[in-house]
Amino acid sequence: MILPKSFYRNDNVVESAKLLLGKMLFTKINGTITAGIITETEAYNGAIDRACHAYNYKRTARTEIMYSEGGVAYVYLCYGIHSLFNVVTGAAGNPQAVLIRGISPSINLKTIEKRLGRKITSSLHGPGLVSKALGIHYSHSGTSLLNSKKIWIEDHGISFGKKQIQVTPRIGVDYAGKDALLPYRFVAEI
């Protein structure tokens, strides 16, 4: 089942980040479908979160997409090399997003391995790799997860118990001061 609009409307982005664990992230790029089970996420809690690009309701051409109603992709270029894929959540005007940091490749491994240029040995850790594996590019920012038929998320009934989910501070957000310590990263054990 494709995740419905109501899933993305949740204004509690931390809960959304947890709920996304175990969901299947699909892409159809140039007619080729690939997918993986989401195993690692981070919550970015909008205007009140120093680590969020939209902190203090900052608006730029890049971050504008985060102000959309939940259910679109926010993809941006990091370090000039990596496209980082986020799921925009919450009501319109509430700039929250969940960064997808890890997947367990599950459909069309051949294509995924080709994109990565190597064999897959286990699940993929790192937001740059997730995008590379699934063929997501920063030009896909703004793509709808509800009706674009390019990027979408399905619920296949996979879920994790509390004991299988590790909670830690987020990675690479030292600049965020106190907010860098928030327990907004969720890692599922495979």
Next chain:
DNA sequence: CAGTGGATCGTCT
């Protein structure tokens, strides 16, 4: 293993 530094470019100041 851990630690380090280079790659690389759109975005914002």
Next chain:
DNA sequence: GACGATCCACTGG
């Protein structure tokens, strides 16, 4: 003009 929600190769132990 500086820098980043990163990754990888390479070093040394």
